[in-house]
Structure formats: C-alpha cells, structure tokens
Amino acid sequence: MLDIRQRTGYLFLAVLVGHVILISAQVQSRSGVRVLEAVTFGFFSRVQAVTSGGINGVRGAWGNYFALLDVREENERLRQQMAELEVRLHEQRALAARTSQLQELLDLQAATTLPTIAAQIIAGNPNPGVRTVTIDRGSSDGLQENMAVIAPGGVVGRVIGPLASRAARVQFLVHGSAAAGALIERTRVGGMIVGVNREPPLMLELISNLADVQVGDLVVASGVDGIYPTGFAIGTVVSARRGDGLYQDITVRPAVSFSALEEVLVVLVPARGVTPLGDPEGGR
Template sequence: MENFFTRYRNETVLFGVLFIQIIALATQVRVADTGVNGREVNAGAHAGSSRLIRVWAVSLISPFQKLSVNSGAGVRHLWGNYFALLHVRQENEKLQQQINLMRLEQSRLQQDADQAQRLQALLGFKEQYIDKTIAAQVVGTSGTDLSRVIYIDRGTRDGVEAGMAVITPDGIVGKVSRADKSVSQVLLITDPLSGAGVLLERLRVNGILKGTQSGQPEVINVMADEKIEIGDRLITTGGDRVYPKGLPVGTVINVSPDRERDPFLSIRVKPAVNIGRLEEVLVVTQLAERQGTTENASGPIRAADMLAQRLPSAKKKTEEGSAAAVNPDAPEPPSAKSLAQQAPASPTDLKSIKTAKPKAPEKISESPR
C-alpha cells in the first residue's frame, strides 16, 4: 500500500486536490429551480459558505488596489492642476455659455416638474426618490470577463449594504452584491447574472435588462410587434426594487427576434455609462417614498401656469418670462462630490451632478417633497 502511494504520489495528490475542490464546489452550488418553460433558473452559489476565503482574498488585494488608484489620482491631480491648464480661459467662457443655456432649460423643467407633482398629488401617486448617496472610487475588478464585477472603496462602515443600487450621473452601473467593512463588490449590469426592470422611454414598453457573456446587455421580454427603433432610450422602471425609477440605462443599438423565446425580441443595448472606464460612482444608500401634495409644489398655481396649460401657444412666452427670472449672478456652484452627498437628489437632478458647474436645482437641498 505504501509502495502504491509512493509510486503514484503525484497522481494521488492531484486526484485528492481535485476531489476536495469538487466536493467543495458541489456544496456551494444551489439546486436550480425549474422555470415555467422548463428552463433552469437561479443556479448559483450560497453566498455564506465561502465568505471567509473571499474576505481574505479581497483584504489581501484591496489595500494595494487602493494605494495604486490613489497614487494614480495624485499624479493625475498634479498634471491636471499644473500642466493641463492651457486654454482654460476659453473653455471657461464656453462653459459659462452652457450654464446660461442650462439655467433656461432648468427653469422650464422645473415648471414641468411642479405641474407633474401637482397632478400626482391630485391622483394620490406615491413617488420613490433617491434620498442619500455616497461617492465611491472604483479600485478593482474581478480581472476576468467571465465575471463582470468591480470593487469600490466603500463598505459597511460607510453604510453600504448588499442590494444597493450603484449609479453615475450618466446612468445605472450595477448593484452591490457584497459589502465588507471597507470594500464592496458591485455586480455590473453587463454580467449575465444581473437584471433590471427597464422601460423604453418613447414607447413606454417594459422589459428586463440582462447582461450577456459578450458584455453587451440586452432587453428581453418585449413582444415582437413593438416598433422599436435604433437609438431609443431606456430608463429604469423602479419595479425591481433596486434601481430608482427614471434613471438612464442606455440606448438601443440592435433589434432582432429572440431565438430562444419565439414571440419576443432581443434588444441589444449600449449602456449609458461607459462601464469599461468607471472611476467614481454613487451608491444609493437610501431611497424614500413620498406622496405629492399641492401645498409643497412651489406654492399656489400661478396664472401663467394655468395659461400655459390651457393655451399651448402662450407657453413660449411663459418660458421666456420664467427664464428672465433666473438670476445670472447666482453664487458659485457646489462641487460634484458635495452635490453627491447632499440629500435628497431626485433622478432628474443627477445630470446636474455630472456637469457640476451650474447651480444645482433647488430641490436637491430641499427636504423630501
């Protein structure tokens, strides 16, 4: 017997190591549920059974990743603040012009939002909105395109929990799949195991956004008779209880029949966020629900608003009047990071975080409406 093990020592060790790993693998894999059409769903691992080894691996790697990202940011900061300031005056003038245009646009949108809120109040709608976010820096990835996850430098001690939505001002990024003390893992919307409820903005058609192996997400569960066009925009529905309603998701780049689900379409989507170039993200740490009231929707209805509602031809004049009311000498706008930490921020306010130059919409600093 001893002779056998001595002679086949290498093979014995190989089979022993493989056997242990296969048994460990088998204990982690959850038995799959069988879906209505016979397809298996929900296959995957129990999160708890292998948690310790994951924590060890992440704890070992993440300090170096943070150091690397921070030192890279330091170099970029030095470059950006001292060497890359050529033409900044012209750029500043251009941005100032953009700000003025955006103020006009903001004023018009504000009126629309107020009107929508009054109508929602009349109909007794409850609206979900982003109450608190924290900014986080992306410090690492899984390193393989077989598992599309990223790591961020915020964890449970910052209030991050599994299941929270991760977004940027451009759109949704993914959701927190695991939160450790100072690092969290985020499952990207491009991973085959991710999903989100989405709405085609133009047609108001619902679908489910799924990641694919190629990294190009697709929308499924949309009937083949829908007239979807390339370039149609997608937003979140809020129905998945992860992503707040109305956040940008992406645009349609290809529509074809779904070979696996016959009467449905497979809609390829280009994410609104450049997933391959993520540096900073926002974690939605708190969502809140509110019911609109007619009192807090910027006071009583003005005669000009009523006129705009009843006489569309008079709308332009109303907009001009409102635009003139915008103070061009508004104080210096807050930074993007400070905006990100203010609460509450509604989905429509997120664009203002990206630009960060114009004055933030007043509703950002209000208490929940």
C-alpha cells in the same frame, strides 16, 4: 512506499476531488456566508486601496508638477458639477415621463432627492473579463447589499456582498449574470434588461413581438426590481427583430461607458425587499 509519479497522480486526484466537493457545496447553498471570501476580500480590499492610493498619489504628483495645479483642480470641480447636473437632469426627465396619476401616488419629494455617496473605483476584478469592480466605500459609509450604483450617464450596476468596512464590490449591469427591470421610455413597454457576453453587452427581454420598438429608443429603469431608481437611463436600442417565440430579440447599447468609469454614485436607498433579477454573485 509509493512511487513519486504515483504520489503526484494521487495528489492531482485529491485536488480534483477537493475542488468538486468545494464547488458542489457552494452550488447547493449559494446564500450562505463564505468566511474565506469575506476575510480575503476584506483584507485584500485594504491592500488594493493602499496600492490604488499610492499609484494615484504618484500620478497626481507627476501631473501637477507641470504647473497644472489650478487648471486641474478647476477642471475636476467643473466635472463634478457637470456630473451632479446630469444626474439631476435624469431625475427631472424621469419625473416628466410619469403620468399625473403616478405622481399623486408616489411621494414626489422623496423620489427627487435621492441620497447618494460618491465612490472611487479602486480595483477591477482579478479574473479577466469579469465585469465587477471594487469601490472605496463600504458598510461603514452606509452601503448595503443591492444598493443601486449610478453615474452621470445612467445606471451602472449594484452593490454585491460581502461588504468590507471601507470597500464594496459592484456588479456592472453588463455582467453576464446581471439583470434589471426596464422599459422603453417612448412607449412605456416593460421588460427585463440582461447582461450578455457579447457586443452590444445588453439585451432587452420579455418584450412582446407585437410591441412597438424602434432603433434608437431610450431604455430606462422601471424600478420593479426594487433596486434601481425609476427613470434612470440604461441604454439605447441598437437592433430589434421579431423573435422565434413570443418575444422580440432586442439589443441595447449601454448609456454608461463602463471602460472609462473612475467614479460612481451609490444610491443610499436599501433595496425594497425584492429578490434581485439575475444571479446575485454570478461571476467568473
């Protein structure tokens, strides 16, 4: 018969060993489908949607109680119109920036009419500080893994798996494991934008020390990753200084205010079979 204190120790040891095995298995095969994750996410996303719906219902009813129904609706409509117009503006600017040679090569019409679907953010990440959210659109709405997510300000992030039928997880571009192909709009110098866990939360890497980079330069998506639409704003250069090696140390402030995001647009164009830059699911 074991002493109770010894049994507690054994239990603790067993839990530790179990976790080490669990983590090791995942590190070796990250691409494998995790049943626990898929089932829990699918179930919990519905609970989150119901909770979010309930809270929004109460908030909406309370706000509209004070005879603000018409003003609120009109305001909402105008905001939606403004958001759509800003998205169109980004598309137009991207088109203007392209050379005539590229315009001949690409299907211009296809590039200007991005099919999108609006989605509402229904929950954040249960782990504090992790920059992913859950949206109320899923595989039944046509969403697929690695589809780009944008907002009127610019690029937000991408859809990461597994998808539920009516919910999906979005990894923000400012996530510590996120990355995307990017270029400086003024000089067309290309590099890679990565999320970092500090302020400002983005860094532009792989830009040569010889390249011309100025504070305030606009950084846009280059599209080389096959996920993010070309020309969409990512952010502006906050600082650029000569690095120790071949490349400059460039920090970028995002164009999108991630803390204030409520609704986003998912670009319904599947990724072009390119391995995404950064960690596919890296999170806390």
